Amino acid sequence: MCGIVGLLVKTPALRARLGEMLVPMMVGMTERGPDSAGLAVFSAPLASGHKYSLYAGTASFDWEGLAQQLFVHLRVPAQCEGHGNHAVLVTELAPEAVRQWIKENFPALHVLSCGRAIDLYKDIGTPGEVAQRYDFASLQGSHAVGHTRMATESAVTPDRAHPFTAGEDFCLVHNGSLSNPYGLRRKLETEGIHFETDNDTEAACRFLEWRMREGDLLETAIQKGFEELDGFYTFLIGTENKLALVRDPFACKPAVVAETDDYVAIASEFRSLAHLPDVKNAHIYEPNPEEMYVWTA
Amino acid sequence: MDSLSFDLAATPLRDLNRFLHKEAVTQGIRHVTVLHPDGAHNIAVGLDAPVAVEIAGHAGYYAAGMLKHGEVTIQGNAGTGVAENMMSGKVHVKGFASVSAGASAHGGLLVVDGDTSLRCGISLKGGDIVVGGSVGSFSGFMAQAGRMVICGNAGDALGDSLYEAVIYVRGNIKSLGADARIEDMAESDYQAVGELLAAAGFSYDPHEFKRVASAKSLYHWNADANQEY
Known part of the structure; x- marks a missing residue:
């Protein structure tokens, strides 16, 4: 089904x-x-740049640290707003560079989506549980x-x-x-x-x-x-x-x-x-x- | 008191169906209204008594499946398999019906005022189906007995591998299925269509319909046909 x-x-x-x-x-x-x-x-x-929905698979992930590290490595500012195991990263960097950097530095992270308009959430559990976990109603x-x-x-x-x-x-x-x-x-x-x-x-x-x-x-x-x-x-x-x-x-x-x-x-x-x-x-x-x-x- | 209503927004479906199977008969209830059906599956499945059930909205899958003696009216649309395996009685869908409407019905009458999706009357075994609108592809597939009256058009592969069931179509047939053919209408066909239209509440002229039945070339296995049907 x-x-x-x-x-x-x-x-x-x-x-x-x-x-x-x-x-x-x-x-x-x-x-x-x-x-x-x-x-x-x-x-x-977004007026400029791209946003990425990221999935960590663990409740305690240092999302702010990820944004800081990305800035240290690539000298391009990034904002990363996380809620539990999910975050939305926004940066002006080209998507290929972002994907490559995440793959090299945080191989366990999953990039759920990339774009200027899309946010994406997905997880295991009943629809009710997942909706509540990520506050879909908001x-x-x-x-x-x-x-x-x-x-x-x-x-x-x-x-x-x-x-x-x-x-x-x-x-x-x-x-x-x-x-x-x-x-x-x-x-x-x-x-x-x-x-x-x-x-x-x-x-x-x-x-x-x-x-x-x-x-x-x-x-x-x-x-x-x-x-x-x-x-x-x-x-x-x-x-x-x-x-x-x-x-x-x-x-x-x-x-x-x-x-x-x-x-x-x-x-x-x-x-x-x-x-x-x-x-x-x-x-x-x-x-x-x-x-x-x-x-x- | 000979009528009762069940509000599915407040009452579990099983309570309704249990009532229809048991208490409706013992308490002499003749009319049951189902409020807030909201697409729930299996409404009035297995009803086996002369009770009229009115579903005040849209029904989900298998509404009035296996019906015997009863009369079920769906004020809205019906999901997959409405009146599936109906034995007798009448089911009236005032909106449209999804796939496999009246599948393998042995008896009774299914009336759909609107269109039906694909596979309407698949494996029909003796029931009658009257569709006010059009039917989707593969309707009447392997229908063994019974009659279908289609007031609108039919999709692809109408009556594929038909047995003894007969299909009457008023509109266009996109394509006939294997072994289905258009035949001349006999006086008995006009009479049958007239009776079914009257029972369903439609006022079309039976002379507007054409008859689709089996050419019976698939009745016996022919090894020389090399699968080319």
């Missing part, structure tokens, strides 16, 4: 309530995904992509939880299982693309992001995805200003959309949408298989 949830608020006033609206959606998908949960939130992009932004996991294709570890990310400001969550992830992976590795886990979803994520880096629009990349990705999937994809939803040609995995003048909400099942404001008057529909649904924040 697995549950997916997504929310894009059209009314700017609702941005402050994004997390608050989203938490019950995630908790509603606990039965579909009780072993891990994750959330990517997109907010107003998160603000224009759109968010969430996932509750019931692992089938790889082990239950924080790095194999969803969302997966690749490149900058790009994330993907997946309900289903791919049947050709290793073929894709071998193809992408010859393009110099590095994989971090053995998870099938990571292949889809890196494939689509690679197409976009090669110049495809999100929509074109997804179209190529329909041709290249084999298996069962409902994907929800987040970029700096877009939210996209697709289902495989056989509609093996579910999705329901509720749209009002104020928001677009997506979930695997209606029970995650039932609490949303004014949902009674929302336009509710099931996305068609092999069709693209893209909303702009």
Whole structure:
């Protein structure tokens, strides 16, 4: 199984309530995904530099020390705001340099995301526990992509939880299982693309992001995805200003959309949408298989 | 008192289903309203008594599954497998239904006012299904007995590997499945469609429908076919 949830608020006033609206959606998908949960939130992009969501896997990590050490080594200022095992690092350094420096100096750290607009959290535990651990209810932004996991294709570890990310400001969550992830992976590795886990979803994520880096629009990349990705999937994809939803040609995995003048909400099942404001008057529909649904924040 | 309401926002689903299975009969309750269904799974599954259940909202997976004798009305949409394996009675979905609506129903009538997703009536075993809107791909797959009336369009591979079930379609068929073919309507077909439309509350003219049934070329294994069907 697995549950997916997504929310894009059209009314700017609702941005402050994004997390608050989203938490019950995630908790509603606990039965579909009780072993891990994750959330990517997109907010107003930084004017300059990049931000990185970092995962330490230990409650006591010296995040301030990391920022200081980065400054000492590379002479570029960095701010690192940590809460327990998670932090957001902001710096003007180029992403390749940051990733390389973290790899060399803090090999146990996991870079969950990189970009100008994305913050990402994922961990093992029930959706309710993970939401509370990282205070998802307080998160603000224009759109968010969430996932509750019931692992089938790889082990239950924080790095194999969803969302997966690749490149900058790009994330993907997946309900289903791919049947050709290793073929894709071998193809992408010859393009110099590095994989971090053995998870099938990571292949889809890196494939689509690679197409976009090669110049495809999100929509074109997804179209190529329909041709290249084999298996069962409902994907929800987040970029700096877009939210996209697709289902495989056989509609093996579910999705329901509720749209009002104020928001677009997506979930695997209606029970995650039932609490949303004014949902009674929302336009509710099931996305068609092999069709693209893209909303702009 | 012959009617009762259950609020699923306050009452566990099992209490409702247990009541429908046991007390509803012994207490002579004829009408049960389910409030705040909010997409819960398995509402009124296994109902085996002449009780009318009204679900005041959207139902989750397998609503009214295995229904016998009862009548279940879903005011909103239904999730996966509504009226799955229904034996008799009637299920009316006023919104749309997700995948596998009426799968393997042995009897009874499923009415969906809106569209259904893929695999509607898959493995139908004698039940009747009337869809006011359109059905997704692979509908009527391997349907063995029973009738489907589709007032809108049908997706790909309609009636693939059909047995004795018959499908009537008013709109366009994107493609027929293996061994399914369009046949002439006989007087008995017009009558059957008319009766089913009346039972479902639709007023289309039976003459607008075409009949899809099995060409029966897959009934016997043919080693010479070389898997080319």
